Amino acid sequence: MEPEPPGKDEAFARPDIRSPGDIRLLVDSFYEKVKPDPVIGYFFHEIARVDWDHHLPVMYDFWETVLLDAGKYSRNAMEPHFRLNAKERLKPEHFERWLALFSRTIDEHFSGPVAEIARTRAESIAGIMRLKMEKAGSGTGAAGSSPAAMEPG
Numbered sequence: 001m002e003p004e005p006p007g008k009d010e011a012f013a014r015p016d017i018r019s020p021g022d023i024r025l026l027v028d029s030f031y032e033k034v035k036p037d038p039v040i041g042y043f044f045h046e047i048a049r050v051d052w053d054h055h056l057p058v059m060y061d062f063w064e065t066v067l068l069d070a071g072k073y074s075r076n077a078m079e080p081h082f083r084l085n086a087k088e089r090l091k092p093e094h095f096e097r098w099l100a101l102f103s104r105t106i107d108e109h110f111s112g113p114v115a116e117i118a119r120t121r122a123e124s125i126a127g128i129m130r131l132k133m134e135k136a137g138s139g140t141g142a143a144g145s146s147p148a149a150m151e152p153g
């Protein structure tokens with residue numbers, strides 16, 4: 001067997017997340033995994049009946065703002081999840097699956113400091129979201145989507 005030529009790792013190294021085009025690739029590839037996923041896919045196509053032409057650009061704005069400081073997203077990202085959770089409980093196993101798919105997407109396309117920030121931000125937002133959904137879910141009826149349910153603590 002021939003030894004690996006030097007520099008191969010560099011030649012094939014994955015780039016970091018640096019541009020709006022990278023964000024687009026991240027988001028598009030992530031949702032290509034989410035859509036057919038047996039664990040969380042149905043939240044998107046059955047529970048929320050997501051309009052992808054609307055949702056994907058929102059997600060580009062969200063991740064551009066989180067990772068590239070683009071200032072394009074200023075909504076409350078928790079809000080639609082409260083509505084979702086009121087229809088169908090978002091459970092720890094769903095968040096674990098979401099994070100596993102997100103992390104795999106990053107691994108497939110990117111590596112570097114911003115890619116790691118993407119991973120840790122997703123983990124921390126998912127952690128907060130999971131706790132908030134749990135809390136809202138333990139309330140009564142519509143409490144899951146009430147403004148009070150969005151108060152921290």
Ligand code: HEM
Pocket residue numbers: 040043044048050051055058059062075076077080081084090091094095098121122125126129
């Ligand atoms: C079990 C995990 C999750 C599920 C099933 C889920 C599902 C969804 C669905 C169905 C929507 C579209 C709602 C609609 O248009 O009516 C949505 C929106 C969104 N999700 Fe999630 N999500 C999850 C976790 C997360 C996490 C961890 C993040 C952030 C790191 C996130 C960020 C967002 C954002 C930014 C939006 C757009 C909100 C807006 O319209 O302004 N989601 N999610």
